[in-house]
Amino acid sequence: MSRRPDWAHDGRDWPNREASRFVPAAGIVWHVQVTGDGPCVLLLHGTGAATHSWARVMPLLARRFTVVAPDLPGHGFTDEPPDALLTLPGMARGVGDLMRALGLRPVTIAGHSAGAAIACRATLDDRLDPRAIVSINGAIVPIRNGPGDLAWFSDLARFMVSLPVVPWFLSWQAADRGTVERVLRGTGSEISRESLEFYTRLFRRPGHVAAALGMMAAWDLHGLTRDLPRLRPDLLLIVGENDRTVPPGDADRVRALVPSARIVRLPSLGHLAHEERPELLADLIADTVPQAVTP
Numbered sequence: 001m002s003r004r005p006d007w008a009h010d011g012r013d014w015p016n017r018e019a020s021r022f023v024p025a026a027g028i029v030w031h032v033q034v035t036g037d038g039p040c041v042l043l044l045h046g047t048g049a050a051t052h053s054w055a056r057v058m059p060l061l062a063r064r065f066t067v068v069a070p071d072l073p074g075h076g077f078t079d080e081p082p083d084a085l086l087t088l089p090g091m092a093r094g095v096g097d098l099m100r101a102l103g104l105r106p107v108t109i110a111g112h113s114a115g116a117a118i119a120c121r122a123t124l125d126d127r128l129d130p131r132a133i134v135s136i137n138g139a140i141v142p143i144r145n146g147p148g149d150l151a152w153f154s155d156l157a158r159f160m161v162s163l164p165v166v167p168w169f170l171s172w173q174a175a176d177r178g179t180v181e182r183v184l185r186g187t188g189s190e191i192s193r194e195s196l197e198f199y200t201r202l203f204r205r206p207g208h209v210a211a212a213l214g215m216m217a218a219w220d221l222h223g224l225t226r227d228l229p230r231l232r233p234d235l236l237l238i239v240g241e242n243d244r245t246v247p248p249g250d251a252d253r254v255r256a257l258v259p260s261a262r263i264v265r266l267p268s269l270g271h272l273a274h275e276e277r278p279e280l281l282a283d284l285i286a287d288t289v290p291q292a293v294t295p
Contacts, residue, residue: 002205003205003206003207004077004080004205004207004208005076005077005201005202005205005207005208007031007077010077010201010202010205011077014051014052014198015051015052015055015056015058015198016033016035016051016055016058016059018035019033019034019035019058020032020033020051021033021034022077023098023101023102024101025094025097025098025100025101026073026081026085026093026094026097026098027081027082027085028073028078028079028080028081028085028094029078029079030070030071030073030078030079030098031050031051031070031071031076031077031078032051032068032069032070032071032078032098032102033051033054033058033067033068033069033070034066034067034068034102034104035058035059035062035066035067036058036061036062036063036064036065036066036067037062037065037066038064038065038066039065039066039107039108039289040065040066040067040068040104040105040106040107041061041065041066041067041068041106041107041108041109041110041285041286041289042068042069042095042099042106042108042109042110042119042128042130043057043058043067043068043069043109043110043111043115044069044070044072044095044109044110044111044112044115044116044118044119045069045071045072045075045112045113045115046111046112046113046114046115046139047113047114047212047215047216048075048202048203048208048212049075049076049112049199050071050072050075050076050077050198050202050208051069051070051071051076052076052195052198052199053112053195053272053274053275054069054274055194055195055198055275055278056275056278057274057278057281057282057285060278060279060282061282061285061286064286064289065286065289066104068099068102068104068106070095070098072091072094072095072115072118072211072215073085073086073090073091073094073211074086074207074208074210074211074212074214074215075202075208075211075212076202076208080207080210080211081094081211083214083218086211086214086215086217086218087218087219087220088117088118088121088218088219088220088221088223088224089121089125089223090218091118091121091215092118092121092122092125092127093122093125093127095118095122095127095128096122096125096127096128097127099128105128105129106128106130107130107131107132107289107290108130108131108132108133108134108285108288108289109122109123109128109130109132109133109134110133110134110136110285111133111134111135111136111138112136112137112138112272112274113136113137113138113139113245113246113271114139114215114219115136115138116133116134116135116136116137116138116139116140117138117139117140117221117224119133119135120133120135120140120224120228120231121224123231123232123233124224124227124228124230124231130233131233131234131288131289131290132233132234132235132236132288132289132290133231133233133234133235133236134236134238134284134285134288135235135236135237135238135251135254136238136273136274136281137238137239137240137243137245137246137271137273138237138246138250138251138254139221139245139246139250140221140224140225140228140250140254141221141224141225141250141253141254141257142221142222142225143246143247143250177196177197177200180196180199180200180203181196184196184199184272186244186245187243187244187245187270187271187272188240188242188243188244188245188269188270188271189240189242189269189270189271189272189273189275189276190270190276191272191275191276192275195275225257228254228257228258229257229258231258234260234262234288235254235258235260235261235262236261236262236264236284236288237251237254237255237261237262237263237264238264238266238273238281238284239251239263239264239265239266240266240269240270240271240273240276241265241266241267241268241269242267242268242269242270243269243270243271243273244270244271245270245271246271248265251263264284266280
């Protein structure tokens with residue numbers, strides 16, 4: 001079994017494949033999809049996903065905007081990065097370098113789960129300068145377990161990623177599509193069979209699994225929480241009320257830090273809300289693009 005997803009094999013029928021390109025930035029080669037024309041909208045997926053997560057959102061936005069969606073470092077078809085690029089500041093720096101390599105400046109960044117944290121960190125660190133950030137079930141503040149934070153979760157991830165056999169074992173487990181389906185259903189979302197197939201392909205590759213584990217091991221949201229009050233762009237918090245991964249109530253914790261943030265609650269949708277209702281999510285993202293830069 002190959003360690004990394006193979007573009008010729010695993011990407012043979014990848015969603016929006018015609019928009020794919022491979023771009024060097026931040027010391028690695030990124031798989032990134034660019035399509036459409038107009039003001040730039042950047043889409044950032046969450047831990048363990050890849051560009052396929054935006055498969056049905058991208059074409060809808062591309063009717064009005066230039067849409068950019070990368071595979072994050074080590075995910076999908078982007079190169080495995082050095083450890084520093086798997087941290088939140090490292091991811092933010094890498095995405096900023098990628099956008100400079102593309103010569104594009106996003107006016108809106110939409111991030112799903114950990115992608116929302118990357119969007120905020122990149123903005124706070126002046127890596128990017130959007131006018132709006134859209135958080136879709138964003139993992140922006142530390143998850144709580146009663147009175148304390150889930151610090152043990154990162155400790156467990158660090159332990160798992162330190163054992164080279166773990167990613168191989170988990171990818172072997174993912175050879176059973178039913179295992180992946182149960183994991184995704186546990187997010188509170190019902191996704192298409194086609195999307196399930198792409199997740200299964202990725203999780204059969206230990207390099208993709210290792211990057212997801214490495215990202216979780218390196219993740220620390222305390223600094224982001226400290227800095228959020230100085231976030232400048234408009235912030236839209238989209239919350240799937242059936243999300244079983246990020247507690248829906250976390251949006252209120254974010255708004256306590258950014259009082260100008262607006263919350264949109266979506267009944268019955270889970271963690272992968274953008275895959276369940278792509279038309280609705282595309283409309284919500286499009287509405288954040290300032291009219292002054294709309295063609």
